[in-house]
Amino acid sequence: MTDVLILGGTGWLSGRIARRLLLSGATVMCLARGGRPSPEGASLVLADRDAADAYDAVSGREWDHVIDVSSNAAHVSAAVAALGERAGRWTYVSSMSAYSDEETVGADESATLHPPAERGDDEYGRQKVAAEDAVRALGDRTLIVRPGLIVGADDPSDRFGYWATAFLRAEDGPVLLPPVEERDVQVIDVDDLSEFVATTGATGVINTIGDRHRLSEVLDAVRRRAGHRGDTVAASDAWLVEHGVAYWAGERSLPLWLPSEMTGFMTRSNARYRAAGGRLRPLDETIAAVVDDEQARGVDRDRRAGLTRADELALLQLID
Structure with missing residues (x-):
């Protein structure tokens, strides 16, 4: 034993x-x-x-x-x-x-x-x-x-889950997005990471991260799972910064949004993880778990990352 x-x-x-x-x-x-x-x-x-x-x-x-x-x-x-x-x-x-x-x-x-x-x-x-x-x-x-960014049900950081909440609470109303074209996302499901740590015999240093996805594709997948029926409105980097919206995490932020010059932060190689037998479940499976979790925990709860719906609507009213 x-x-x-x-x-x-x-x-x-x-x-x-x-x-x-x-x-x-x-x-x-x-x-x-x-x-x-x-x-x-x-x-x-x-x-x-x-x-x-x-x-x-x-x-x-x-x-x-x-x-x-x-x-x-x-x-x-x-x-x-x-x-x-x-x-x-x-x-x-x-x-x-x-x-x-x-x-x-x-x-x-x-x-x-x-x-x-x-x-x-x-x-x-x-x-x-x-x-x-x-x-x-x-x-x-x-x-x-x-x-990299660890995601899944019960995530205490509220980053990835923010987007499930944003689409769920909006229903048929608009949702504010950051720039999504030419932006990437890499995540790893918490259960894939825990499985690897608990079972691998690998040694050395390993990037335990998922495959590279376009931010636009990830947000579209979350939106579909959440059943959002409204519009999406993308603002520019400069406009969001000017209006006090933070990158990545924390209060009054748009999670997963990064400065355009950080081209490597969410595009790292996971070849060594793959070679060591690291599992990556389909992203849609993780998204489904996160959307279900956000519904269960309540979309109006206090969060550690993202915008409140009131802040989001106020910002949307300022966009021409």
């Missing part, structure tokens, strides 16, 4: 990884701050990763596999120091945000990274690079996965 320690295990992605491991017969222990339960069948150790003794309860035994999803390089480095010698395998979930090259289309895992974060630098991509550096010290028993 495989003994797995997940540093996390109670969140959206890490919880799914834990459940997939349990299905395969592994013994799973989750180390987390608390506030959320571990998946049924997994044990839970409560620990504050800022504390010096965070790993004392789990450092006295051998682990077949340690999996870490943290975005805090200090946490990752401390975990490697405390547990690295006792781990047969180590997987770290990094991010495409580790790359500094955002322009090269089709870039693979050799693309230029950001400099690693130093003390006091909380920039997400640089933190991920510093964390990767700590994990690499363990040698060839490590896997570093770099997901």
Whole structure:
């Protein structure tokens, strides 16, 4: 039986990884701050990763596999120091945000990274690079996965799901779009990513991301699934910026929209993931799950990303 320690295990992605491991017969222990339960069948150790003794309860035994999803390089480095010698395998979930090259289309895992974060630098991509550096010290028993945009039901970021909500709530009314021509999207279903992390024997660095799709085609597919019957109105980059709409994520944003010069951000190579047996379910299957999830959670709920319907309608009234 495989003994797995997940540093996390109670969140959206890490919880799914834990459940997939349990299905395969592994013994799973989750180390987390608390506030959320571990998946049924997994044990839970409560620990504050800022504390010096965070790993004392789990450092006295051998682990077949340690999996870490943290975005805090200090946490990752401390975990490697405390547990690295006792781990047969180590997987770290990094991010495409580790790359500094955002322009090269089709870039693979050799693309230029950001400099690693130093003390006091909380920039997400640089933190991920510093964390990767700590994990690499363990040698060839490590896997570093770099997901792009992770999507699926229950997504706490509300980014991909925003478009399901936008089309659902509008019904036969208009929906505001960003520029969609010559823009691309790459996503990975959370269940495909968790399956890969839980089952692969691959090592090294792998871009765990889906195939490249035109943004226009993706939004059309979401619109069809949501049954939207109204018009769509695309505004220019300059107009949206002028009117206080943000790129990508956060309040008053249009998710999936990126500056036109970021031609490489959503067009990276996933050849190594494919070669390692990584699965990519049909995008329509993921879209169906997201639309159903947004309907179940309610299109009028507070969101972490996107426009409120009131803001969207106000903006639409300003477009000539």
